[in-house]
Amino acid sequence: MTRTVLRLGRGVRQLPADLAAALAVVGLTDVAALAPVVRETPLRVVFGLAFVLFVPGYAFVAALFPERGDAPLAFDDDGSGAATDADIEMPGDTDADADADPGVEGAGDRGIDGLERVALSFGLSIAIVPLIGLVLNFTPWGIRLVPILVSLSGFTVVAVAVAAYRRWELPAAERFRVPYREWGAAARAELFAPATRTDAVLNVALVASVLLATSSVGYAVLVPQQGEQFSEFYLLTEGDDGELVADNYPTEFTVDEGRPLVVGIGNQEHDRTEYTVVSQLQRVRVANNESTVQRSERLSTFGTTLAHNETYHTQRTVTPTFEGTNLRLLFLLYRGSPPEDPTIDNAYRETHLWVNVTA
Numbered sequence: 001m002t003r004t005v006l007r008l009g010r011g012v013r014q015l016p017a018d019l020a021a022a023l024a025v026v027g028l029t030d031v032a033a034l035a036p037v038v039r040e041t042p043l044r045v046v047f048g049l050a051f052v053l054f055v056p057g058y059a060f061v062a063a064l065f066p067e068r069g070d071a072p073l074a075f076d077d078d079g080s081g082a083a084t085d086a087d088i089e090m091p092g093d094t095d096a097d098a099d100a101d102p103g104v105e106g107a108g109d110r111g112i113d114g115l116e117r118v119a120l121s122f123g124l125s126i127a128i129v130p131l132i133g134l135v136l137n138f139t140p141w142g143i144r145l146v147p148i149l150v151s152l153s154g155f156t157v158v159a160v161a162v163a164a165y166r167r168w169e170l171p172a173a174e175r176f177r178v179p180y181r182e183w184g185a186a187a188r189a190e191l192f193a194p195a196t197r198t199d200a201v202l203n204v205a206l207v208a209s210v211l212l213a214t215s216s217v218g219y220a221v222l223v224p225q226q227g228e229q230f231s232e233f234y235l236l237t238e239g240d241d242g243e244l245v246a247d248n249y250p251t252e253f254t255v256d257e258g259r260p261l262v263v264g265i266g267n268q269e270h271d272r273t274e275y276t277v278v279s280q281l282q283r284v285r286v287a288n289n290e291s292t293v294q295r296s297e298r299l300s301t302f303g304t305t306l307a308h309n310e311t312y313h314t315q316r317t318v319t320p321t322f323e324g325t326n327l328r329l330l331f332l333l334y335r336g337s338p339p340e341d342p343t344i345d346n347a348y349r350e351t352h353l354w355v356n357v358t359a
Contacts, residue, residue: 016167018178019062019160025055026153033149051152057125059156061117062163068176069112114179128155231273232266233333233349236313244313253357258317263331267306273335275312276303278342281320281357282328293343297321301338320357329353 015023029051032044112120132151133143141147167175191207194200236244238260250259267273283295299319304312318329332338332347344350 014168015164016175016177019059019164022055022059022062022156022160025050026156030149030153033145052129053125054121055125056128056152056156056159057123058117058121059159059163060124060128061112061120062176063159063166065112065117066163066166066176067170067174069114069116117176229269231269231275231333231335231349232264232311233331233351234264235331235351235353236262236264238262238315249353250318251353251355253318253320253355255320255323255357255359258319260315261318262313262315265304265306265312265333267308267310267312269335270308272305272307274303274305276301276334276336276338278332278334278338278347279316279318280330280332280342281322282330283322283324284326284328295322298342320355323357323359325356327355327357329355 025047028043029047032038032041032047038044129152132155133148136143136147136151139147190199191203194203234246235249236246237248237250239245239248244262244264250261253259263277265275265277267275278301279299280296281299282293282297285292285294299321300316302314302316304314306312320327320329330344330350330352332342332344333349334342335348339346
């Protein structure tokens with residue numbers, strides 16, 4: 001037991017750099033999404049995209065494939081990228097020859113190379129995240145920010161722990177590692193010492209494309225396009241269990257006797273907005289597909305101010321002032337103050353019920 005604890009402590013200190021980076025992204029994403037000030041900045045989007053689209057899949061792939069996977073041509077020890085004759089499979093070579101020669105790269109290789117690892121990381125992340133969301137949908141917590149963060153963070157941490165343990169179980173020469181030096185050497189050779197003029201032109205075009213793509217993504221994150229502007233306006237009733245529902249509206253009223261209705265407003269205007277609601281009871285004559293208001297009386301007027309993405313519910317008591325059948329109980333929504341003569345034509349939003357009122 002003591003030996004296992006000591007080994008675990010040593011392993012934590014020797015955590016591979018790529019797995020440590022995955023844990024760092026998890027921590028930074030949690031802070032960017034939950035910290036009071038940071039969550040309002042573009043950092044939430046930047047870390048969130050990396051966290052959702054890549055990190056869970058990368059940790060899972062690392063747990064599945066702890067061993068290294070070599071490219072067809074191996075780098076020399078000096079990182080020059082040159083391959084020896086023993087590294088290249090000749091037409092006359094057989095599988096038996098490859099198995100007999102331990103110097104041949106790829107003999108008995110069980111891993112995957114870096115490109116395959118990256119591709120699988122994106123693909124598995126796109127599969128893992130919806131599955132976790134599906135499971136959360138059937139739990140009491142539902143699909144909300146905190147449950148999703150906790151679930152994805154927990155999954156990634158467990159996958160990183162399994163990946164680290166499986167790597168430590170392998171001989172050092174067989175463990176996967178990110179070939180930073182080889183990639184750096186290859187990049188310097190391609191950028192600063194191209195073999196031909198065509199390669200130089202292509203390298204310049206590649207760098208320009210990467211800079212353009214990065215700038216475009218950065219602009220999209222820092223200056224997001226404002227979505228459609230609208231306000232939600234609706235009526236609700238309170239069910240037997242106390243929940244608000246868009247059903248079972250009252251249709252039978254008595255003059256001077258009030259019945260409750262819940263008025264709902266949702267601000268999606270991308271700005272703080274002042275609202276005013278006017279309720280009216282109208283006798284309407286419909287002929288030739290045209291409605292004519294024969295009598296209209298204002299029942300109430302009230303207002304509220306909402307920030308963007310804020311919702312407001314208020315219960316109002318509706319008290320009819322005259323009787324009739326098929327009367328229109330009308331609610332008109334205005335941004336700001338209403339006109340002297342509120343109508344459907346000059347209202348920003350409207351909703352109504354058809355009711356009967358008896359004496």
